[in-house]
Structures are given as C-alpha cells and as structure tokens.
Amino acid sequence: MNRTIANGVWPTMVTPYTEDNKVDYEGVLKIIEWYNKQGVAGIFAVCQSSEMFFLSKEERLELTKFIVENTPKHMGVIASGHVAESVTDQIEEAKAIIDLGIDAYVFISNKFAEPNDDEAVIKRSIERIISSINDISFGIYECPYPYKRLITPETLKWCADTERFLFLKDTCCNLDQLQAKVDAVSGTNLKIYNANAATLLESLKMGCAGYSGIMTNFHAELYVWLCENYNKYPEKAEKLQAFLGAASVIECQCYPVNAKYHMGLEGLGIGYTSRVKDKNELTQSRQLEVKQFQMLYHFVREWLYA
Numbered sequence: 001m002n003r004t005i006a007n008g009v010w011p012t013m014v015t016p017y018t019e020d021n022k023v024d025y026e027g028v029l030k031i032i033e034w035y036n037k038q039g040v041a042g043i044f045a046v047c048q049s050s051e052m053f054f055l056s057k058e059e060r061l062e063l064t065k066f067i068v069e070n071t072p073k074h075m076g077v078i079a080s081g082h083v084a085e086s087v088t089d090q091i092e093e094a095k096a097i098i099d100l101g102i103d104a105y106v107f108i109s110n111k112f113a114e115p116n117d118d119e120a121v122i123k124r125s126i127e128r129i130i131s132s133i134n135d136i137s138f139g140i141y142e143c144p145y146p147y148k149r150l151i152t153p154e155t156l157k158w159c160a161d162t163e164r165f166l167f168l169k170d171t172c173c174n175l176d177q178l179q180a181k182v183d184a185v186s187g188t189n190l191k192i193y194n195a196n197a198a199t200l201l202e203s204l205k206m207g208c209a210g211y212s213g214i215m216t217n218f219h220a221e222l223y224v225w226l227c228e229n230y231n232k233y234p235e236k237a238e239k240l241q242a243f244l245g246a247a248s249v250i251e252c253q254c255y256p257v258n259a260k261y262h263m264g265l266e267g268l269g270i271g272y273t274s275r276v277k278d279k280n281e282l283t284q285s286r287q288l289e290v291k292q293f294q295m296l297y298h299f300v301r302e303w304l305y306a
Contacts, residue, residue: 002103002137004189005076005166007209008041009223011216012049012169012195014256014263015063016270023059025066027270032070034268038220042076043067044106044169044212046097048143049256052081054275061096068101078139078167080106087125091132098136104166106139110149119155130164139167142195150177153184160188169212171195175202182207197248201241204230214251215244217259219297225304236304243300250293257282258290265294 013035016027035043045067046052046060055063060081071077079102084090090111098105107129113121130138140159142150150172151159159165166189170178173196181192191209194200200211204227211223222244230237250258257279260272272279282290 001135002166005078005103005137005191006041007191008227009039009210009216009220010042010044010076010078010169010193010212011035011038011040011220012044012047012212012214013067014217014259015050015055016260017273017275019271019273021273021275023055023063024270027268028063028066029070030268030270031263032067032072034263034266035216035220036072036075038216039224040075040216040220041210042078042103043071044141045077045079045102046081047079047106047141048145049214049217049259051256051274051276053083053145055081057093060093061100064097064102065100076103078102078104078106080108080141082106082108082111084111087128091129094129094133098133102136104137104139105133106141106167106169108143109140109151110143110145110147113149115147115149119152122151122155123158126159126162130162137166138164139169140165141169142171144171151181153177153180156181156190157184157188160185160190163189165190168192169195170208173199175199175206178203178208179206198245200244201226201230201237214255214259215248217256218247218250218262218293219301222297222300222304240300240304243296247293247297250290253289254282254286258286261287262290262294265291 016024018024064079081097112125193210193212194203194208195213210227257272257274257277
C-alpha cells in the first residue's frame with residue numbers, strides 16, 4: 001500500500017472519443033504522452049473531466065486499465081469512477097478499478113451521504129467502504145456533480161487518522177477554508193491538492209501539495225513551474241499566478257469541449273466530441289477565443305522560460 005503520493009500537478013484527464021462516440025484510445029495515448037512532456041507528477045483518471053458519469057462500467061474499467069498500462073512508470077495514476085448509488089455497488093466497482101494497479105482510489109465526497117445528512121453519516125459510509133477494501137490507499141474529490149459536498153476540516157482529520165487517505169482534491173475555492181484543512185491534516189500522510197487556479201499560489205504557501213484541476217488540460221506545464229518554483233522565484237510566481245487566475249475563466253466557456261479543441265491546436269490530433277456537451281456549442285467565436293487563448297499561453301511560456 002502506498003503511504004504517499006508525489007507533490008505537484010495531477011491533471012484531471014479528459015476522455016477523447018471517435019466520431020462514432022467510442023473511447024478513442026489512440027487519442028488517450030496522445031494525451032498521456034502530452035501530460036508526460038508537460039512534466040506532471042501523475043494522472044487523475046476516470047474523474048469528472050473524464051466524463052465518468054457518462055461512461056459505462058465496462059468503459060470505466062477498460063479506460064483505467066489502458067491508462068495504467070500506458071503511463072510512464074515515473075508518473076503516478078489515481079482513479080475514481082465512483083458513480084454507483086448503493087454502497088454495495090460502490091465497493092464492488094472500487095475493487096474492480098483497484099485491481100487494475102492504480103496508486104490510490106478516489107472517492108467522490110457527495111456519494112457518502114445525501115445533501116442534508118450530517119458528518120456522522122459520512123463517517124459511517126467511509127468506515128463501511130474502507131473496511132471492505134484492503135491494501136490500497138484512498139483519496140477524496142469534492143466533485144460538484146450531482147451536488148457539491150465539501151469535507152469539513154474535522155472529517156478530513158478523521159480520514160487522515162485512519163492512515164488510509166493520501167489525497168484530497170479540494171474545490172472550496174476559499175483560502176480560509178483551505179488553511180483550516182491544511183492545519184487539520186498537518187503531520188499526516190494526507191495531502192491537499194487545490195483545484196482552484198485563482199487561489200493556487202497562496203494555497204501552496206500555506207502548505208497545499210499541488211494542483212489538480214481543469215486547467216491542466218490547457219497548460220499543465222505552467223502549473224508545474226509554479227508548484228516547483230514559487231519559493232525560488234517569488235516575483236515571477238506572482239506574475240504567473242495573475243495569468244493563471246485570469247486564464248481559468250475559460251473553464252466556464254464550453255468545457256471539456258474547449259479543452260479537447262485546445263489539445264488539437266497543440267498538435268495532439270484528437271477530436272473534440274463530448275458526451276457531456278454538444279461540440280456544436282463551441283461556436284466559431286468560441287473557437288477563436290480558444291485560439292487567441294492558446295497564443296497568449298505561448299507568449300507567457302516564452303516569457304517564463306526566457
């Protein structure tokens with residue numbers, strides 16, 4: 001069982017499709033290779049960006065297996081696929097994904113309890129699940145779909161104290177809450193990875209371990225640089241953070257279609273079909289926005305490495 005995962009950047013991997021709406025494994029391989037060139041620590045596979053709620057159980061397993069088998073050994077792979085409704089089904093599907101050789105299995109926080117349930121319900125659900133699954137470490141993702149459930153600092157500390165949890169993908173987008181969570185898990189093996197671009201630099205300073213968010217599918221290497229160099233080059237880090245925060249508004253445009261389109265502009269040669277969004281929503285105007293965004297990214301990249 002892994003006792004830690006690497007600090008740094010963990011892209012929330014998108015899923016490319018063929019024109020007949022099947023998973024495009026040639027495209028998956030191109031994305032893995034692109035992430036590797038961007039210098040990321042590992043891949044967060046079969047998550048919301050992967051459209052996991054729109055993949056069949058068989059597709060989720062097949063996709064995880066392919067990613068594990070084709071990701072370079074120096075990179076980690078964590079995965080979710082936590083979409084089943086009943087706890088029994090959740091345990092069964094988690095075991096199936098875990099058996100494929102991932103480094104940690106990531107639970108979706110809103111699957112532990114209903115919106116009005118208290119923290120005791122969450123803890124009971126977690127206890128039942130992890131007591132049924134041996135020899136694997138876990139993570140938690142505060143996924144906003146179908147509803148957003150943030151993990152409290154107290155519950156997060158309780159998770160850390162089980163010594164089974166290594167990873168939290170935090171989506172609170174609030175520095176005060178992040179600080180409380182960082183303080184709660186201080187001295188444990190549980191690390192917090194911020195999903196919010198605007199608060200990333202300040203969250204790194206307070207002790208977050210890295211970034212795991214949507215914008216890794218546009219320019220992961222800029223996040224890698226920030227995570228690795230924010231202490232060494234503080235003035236440059238502040239300027240880069242200003243770009244990253246402003247650039248992240250493209251998340252609201254037509255994601256994940258726009259991210260796949262951007263990858264195409266970067267030479268990956270994948271289509272931008274999605275099961276979540278109609279690719280026709282990426283109108284000519286929006287395509288131009290993505291192209292102009294890509295040009296600005298390369299300006300920033302040249303400045304950063306000058």
